[in-house]
Amino acid sequence: MIRFGIISYAHPHALRYVPTINNSPTAEVYAISGDGSNSNVAKREAQRFKAKFYENYENLLKDEKVDAVYIAIETYRHKEVAIRAAEEKKHILLEKPIALTLDDADEIIRAARKNDVKLMVPFNPRFTTPLMKVKDMIKAGEIGELEYIYTISEYVKPPIFLEGLDLSWFLDERKAGGGGFMDTAPHGIDSLLWLTESEPKRIYADIGSKIYGFPVDDIGIAVLEFKNGVVAVLNAGWGNPKGYSYGLEIKYHLMGKEGFFDIRTAYPDFTVYQDKAEKIYWERTDVENIVNLFIQSIIQNKDPPITGEDAKKNLAIVLAAYKSSKTRKCIYL
Amino acid sequence: MMKEKLRVGVIGCGNIFNLAHKHVLKKLENVKVIAFMDIKEERAKQAAKEFNASYYTKLDEFLDLDLDVVEILTPTYTHAELAIKSLKSGKHVIVEKPIALTSEEAEKMIKTAEKESLNLFVGHVRRFDKRWMQIKEVIKTRNILPMQIKKSEFQRLPFPGDYWYWKPDKSGGVAIDLGVHITDFLRWYFESEPIEVFGIGKMIRKEAITNNTYDHFTMIIKFDGGQTGIAEVSWAYPYPARYGVFYHYLDIIGKNGRIKYIPMDTPIIGIVKNQFEMPRFSPMLSTFPDAFEREIKHFLECITKEKEPIVTAYDSKIALEIAEKAINSTKKGEPIKMEPQNPCIKKEVP
Numbered sequence: 092m093i094r095f096g097i098i099s100y101a102h103p104h105a106l107r108y109v110p111t112i113n114n115s116p117t118a119e120v121y122a123i124s125g126d127g128s129n130s131n132v133a134k135r136e137a138q139r140f141k142a143k144f145y146e147n148y149e150n151l152l153k154d155e156k157v158d159a160v161y162i163a164i165e166t167y168r169h170k171e172v173a174i175r176a177a178e179e180k181k182h183i184l185l186e187k188p189i190a191l192t193l194d195d196a197d198e199i200i201r202a203a204r205k206n207d208v209k210l211m212v213p214f215n216p217r218f219t220t221p222l223m224k225v226k227d228m229i230k231a232g233e234i235g236e237l238e239y240i241y242t243i244s245e246y247v248k249p250p251i252f253l254e255g256l257d258l259s260w261f262l263d264e265r266k267a268g269g270g271g272f273m274d275t276a277p278h279g280i281d282s283l284l285w286l287t288e289s290e291p292k293r294i295y296a297d298i299g300s301k302i303y304g305f306p307v308d309d310i311g312i313a314v315l316e317f318k319n320g321v322v323a324v325l326n327a328g329w330g331n332p333k334g335y336s337y338g339l340e341i342k343y344h345l346m347g348k349e350g351f352f353d354i355r356t357a358y359p360d361f362t363v364y365q366d367k368a369e370k371i372y373w374e375r376t377d378v379e380n381i382v383n384l385f386i387q388s389i390i391q392n393k394d395p396p397i398t399g400e401d402a403k404k405n406l407a408i409v410l411a412a413y414k415s416s417k418t419r420k421c422i423y424l
Numbered sequence: 425m426m427k428e429k430l431r432v433g434v435i436g437c438g439n440i441f442n443l444a445h446k447h448v449l450k451k452l453e454n455v456k457v458i459a460f461m462d463i464k465e466e467r468a469k470q471a472a473k474e475f476n477a478s479y480y481t482k483l484d485e486f487l488d489l490d491l492d493v494v495e496i497l498t499p500t501y502t503h504a505e506l507a508i509k510s511l512k513s514g515k516h517v518i519v520e521k522p523i524a525l526t527s528e529e530a531e532k533m534i535k536t537a538e539k540e541s542l543n544l545f546v547g548h549v550r551r552f553d554k555r556w557m558q559i560k561e562v563i564k565t566r567n568i569l570p571m572q573i574k575k576s577e578f579q580r581l582p583f584p585g586d587y588w589y590w591k592p593d594k595s596g597g598v599a600i601d602l603g604v605h606i607t608d609f610l611r612w613y614f615e616s617e618p619i620e621v622f623g624i625g626k627m628i629r630k631e632a633i634t635n636n637t638y639d640h641f642t643m644i645i646k647f648d649g650g651q652t653g654i655a656e657v658s659w660a661y662p663y664p665a666r667y668g669v670f671y672h673y674l675d676i677i678g679k680n681g682r683i684k685y686i687p688m689d690t691p692i693i694g695i696v697k698n699q700f701e702m703p704r705f706s707p708m709l710s711t712f713p714d715a716f717e718r719e720i721k722h723f724l725e726c727i728t729k730e731k732e733p734i735v736t737a738y739d740s741k742i743a744l745e746i747a748e749k750a751i752n753s754t755k756k757g758e759p760i761k762m763e764p765q766n767p768c769i770k771k772e773v774p
Contacts, residue, residue, distance in 0.1 A: 238628050238660070239640060241576075295622045295759065297644060297652045301571040302679050310572055310677055312654055314624055314642050322624050324642055324654065326574065330677040348628065350662050419620065419646075421758050 093182075093386050094121035096157040098148045098172055099164035100136065101127035102186045103256055108161055111378045113140055117386050118159075124151040126172075127164045128257045148172055152179040159209075159389060162186060167266045170195040173210075177202035182209040182389050184381075187277045188409065189402035191268045196406055200399035211385045211395035212402035214281030216244075216341050218377035218384075219357040225345065226286060234347030237287060240323040241344035244279030246271070247331045262305050269413060270307025271328030272298045278341065279325045280408050281397070286345070289319040290404070295421045296412035302330065313412045429456040430724055433491040433515070435483075435506055436498035437462040437471040440520055444716040445497055446474070451717065455724065461486040487513040493727065496520065500601065501594040504529035507544065511536045516543040518723050522604045523740040525596055527748055530741040537737065545723040545733055546740035548608050552719040553712050559674070559683060560613060568678035573613055574654035575606045578671040579710070581639070581659035585631035589659075597637040599625060600747050602657035608735070608743035610645060610653035613676070618653075618742070620646040622759040623750030628660035643750040644759075655750075670710035 095112050097105060097120060113120045122143040125133035130146075137144035145151040152160070152175055159182035162172050169190045176183050183203060189212050190196045203210035216222050229237060260266040267273055284290065298311030310328035317323065331340065341357035358377075360370045388395040411422040432455050434441060449457050461480040462468035472479035480486040487494075487509060494510040496503055496519040504524040507517045517537070523530045523546045537544035550556050563570060579602075581589055588594040595601050611617070622645075625638030632639035643655040656673075663669050674685040726733045749760045 234662070238626065239658075241656075293757065295624075295644060297646060299650070301650065302677065312572065312574070312644065312652060314622070314644060316624055320626070322626055322640070322642060324574075324656065326675075330572070330682060332681050335682070346658075346660075346662060348662065419759060421622065423757075 093118045093158045093389055094156050095119065096121060096151045096154065096160045096181065097123040097133070097142070098151060098160050098162045098176075099124065099127040100129040100133040100256075101165045101260060102163035103258065104186055105136075105161070105163040107375075107378050108163070108184075108382065109136060109140065111382050112161065115382055115386060117390070118382065122151050122154055122157055124148040127168065128260055132256065149175070152176055152181060157181055159184065159385075165260045165266045166268050167191055170199055173199045174202040177206040177208050177210075180206055180208055182385075183211070184385050185210065185212050185402075187212050187214060187402065188268060188273065188406050189399065190406065193403060193407055193410070196399065196403040200403065203399055209385070209388050209395055210399040211381075211388065212397055212399065212405075213381040213385075214278050214397060214405070215377040215381070216278050216282045216357045217285045218380035219341075220374065220376050221354050221357050221359070222282065222286075222343070225343070225352050225354060228352075229286065229345070229347070234345070234351060235349030237319075237321050237345065237347050239346040240283060240286060240321060242279040242282055242323060242325050243340055243342040244275045244282070244325065244327045245331060245340040246275050246329050247335050247340070262307050264307050267307070269298075269409075270300065270305060271309040271330075272311035272412065273308075273409060274329070276311065276313070276325060276327035276409055276412065277405050279327055280405050282343065283315065283317075283323050283325070284401075284404070287317050287319060287321045287323070289317040289321060291315040291408060291424055292318050293421050293423045294408065294411050294415055296415040298328075298413060298416040311412065311416065313415075315408075429454055430492045430727065431456055431458050431490060432493045432495060433457070433459045433461065433486060433489060434471065434495045434497060435461045435486070435510075436496060437467040438497065441471065441497045444711070444713075445495060445720070446471070447713075448717045448720045449475070452721065452724070454728070458491055459486060459489055483509060487515070491515050493518060493724070499588045499594050500596060501525045501588075504533055507533045508536045511540045511542050511544065514540070514542070516545075516727050518545045518547065518720065520547045521549070521740065522596065522600050522744050522747075523737060524744065525593075525600070527741055527745045530737070530744055534737050534741060543723075543727055543733075544737040545726070546735070546737055547719055548605070548735045548740060548743070549711050549715050549719050550605050550609050551612060551735045552722065553715040555685065555712065556609065559676075559685065562683065563613065563676070563678070566681060568676065568681045568683065570613060570651060570676045570678045572652050572654070572677040573610055574656070574673070574675045575609055576656040576658075576671065576673040577602050577605060577710070578656070578658040578661040578673070579669070580661050580663045581631075585634055590631045590635045590637060592635065592637040596747070597625075597641075597751075598639050598657045598659045599623065599641040599643075599751050600744065602659075603641060603643065603655060603747035603750065604740070604743040606653075606655035606657065607643070607645065607746035608739060610647070610655065611739065611742065612735075614647050614649060614651045614653065616647040616649040616651055618645050618746050618762045619648045620759050620761050621746055621749040621753055623753040625751065625754040626660075632660065638751070638754070641750070641754075643746070645746060645750075672710075
């Protein structure tokens with residue numbers, strides 16, 4: 092039985108991960124700390140899951156009963172918290188993006204390695220059923236050689252509108268590293284890396300604060316050319332207005348030489364129509380798969396499916412996109 | 425004073441004539457089609473027979489006729505020469521898009537039309553397609569304020585590798601041939617001018633590789649109002665070509681809302697008899713059939729009533745320039761700046 096410590100409810104993903112961890116037959120939510128934003132929510136959830144509540148993560152990490160941590164604190168504190176977790180020999184499931192900078196990512200990776208703990212950063216779409224099927228079909232050669240991918244990786248609207256949570260840090264570049272593009276593009280980029288089994292040769296992007304007048308970017312578009320010749324277009328950000336009935340919008344258009352996939356949503360759902368239309372997900376295999384694979388990597392002492400190095404590679408591409416947008420140049424990686 | 429009926433001559437009696445223009449010309453009451461010209465006699469003869477008109481295979485003889493308007497429906501690389509000669513012999517010209525193979529040629533055509541005080545119209549049929557007209561209207565009435573527009577036009581080009589579309593020195597490839605549809609569309613929707621273009625082209629099908637032409641092309645175009653357009657065109661989409669489907673994908677993100685036109689969400693009436701037929705009403709059509717009628721009527725009305733067209737040859741030249749710059753960009757591997765343009769002229773819907 093792996094005992095989890097949950098560090099912070101700053102990132103709303105905590106609301107999805109914690110129940111899943113608790114439902115796992117091989118894990119339990121043992122302790123929760125209330126660092127960062129939404130500490131009131133952390134405290135409430137600790138009661139709900141009958142978990143120990145710590146005011147700060149330092150005490151949680153010193154608790155010897157904690158085997159692993161899920162870190163959902165603001166991005167700018169990833170480095171500090173993850174390194175301390177490694178030093179206390181806790182395995183680490185760390186929210187994306189891994190850190191604000193590549194140097195910070197390196198330090199986290201080194202700390203995990205030095206202390207011999209597992210480090211995983213979850214990017215969800217590749218753990219969804221539709222995408223796993225597609226990957227199998229591509230590998231089986233069903234659409235021939237892969238040529239082009241359009242990936243939509245968008246969130247419904249700026250997260251400050253999520254009820255009951257203070258997500259204002261998403262609009263602070265120093266804390267989040269960027270805005271809508273930083274928030275959502277890592278998912279699409281991970282899918283591209285995973286589906287192409289290649290790496291981008293170059294990237295050109297346009298990212299900006301275009302819609303809502305936020306101090307951070309809200310939407311972005313990037314075009315990537317991969318070493319194996321695949322061209323990909325990535326649409327990311329918070330481009331959907333408040334009235335849009337979806338939550339996440341994760342969609343793909345994949346074109347091979349001999350066929351194409353039109354993946355209308357990676358997260359299967361149904362719609363309830365009342366005063367307004369509401370999409371409800373009927374299957375979210377992704378979080379369950381992520382939690383289970385992370386636990387397996389601990390129990391079986393093997394690399395998790397997405398390592399710190401993978402997450403650093405992802406961050407490098409996101410940062411290259413920002414650089415391209417800022418310098419108005421194509422960035423060669 | 426104009427004559428009672430406009431005397432029209434047609435050069436090029438191939439695909440676009442038979443698919444679109446023929447049906448319109450038959451319907452229009454203020455038009456008399458006098459003559460057809462095609463270098464393939466059989467095609468000119470067939471067209472002439474349908475209209476009870478004369479036919480020619482020699483341009484000089486054709487241009488000696490007393491015509492008000494010449495429609496040029498030939499492969500792209502012939503547009504400039506045919507248009508300039510027609511204008512110089514005193515005819516108004518309606519030419520299919522792209523205006524020409526290069527923007528230098530386009531410039532010469534425009535100059536000639538100005539010198540001769542004749543009209544030069546280019547068939548940017550998207551501007552006359554109800555779908556795009558209505559969406560543009562909604563953008564206006566609801567004050568959507570578009571900041572990012574992504575438009576894709578994907579098809580599987582149903583012609584063999586030796587056909588002129590596949591020859592870059594005849595059609596310019598997909599970046600030009602379909603590209604100008606979207607580059608013009610983006611200027612029309614943004615009402616803003618391009619300042620920078622980035623392009624990535626691919627050669628996917630063997631027809632493309634053999635002819636050294638891009639058949640899948642992505643452009644990112646920045647506009648001077650801070651807007652960004654994404655134009656994607658493909659001849660390599662792996663649909664079975666016999667269905668003739670054409671995939672339009674439009675996604676508009678605005679300050680005050682979002683508009684999507686995605687064929688998977690819109691109705692199709694397909695017909696299967698002993699063989700599959702083209703859908704009669706479908707978002708999978710490249711052009712709604714009445715768009716050509718609206719377009720040609722508008723251009724003819726601009727001639728008879730001496731009106732400004734909603735899309736000018738100058739618009740068409742800029743659309744071509746953007747696509748040219750995108751091709752240069754893919755060769756250079758960097759975005760390419762565009763010269764400042766004259767302010768976009770706002771025009772009435774026909």
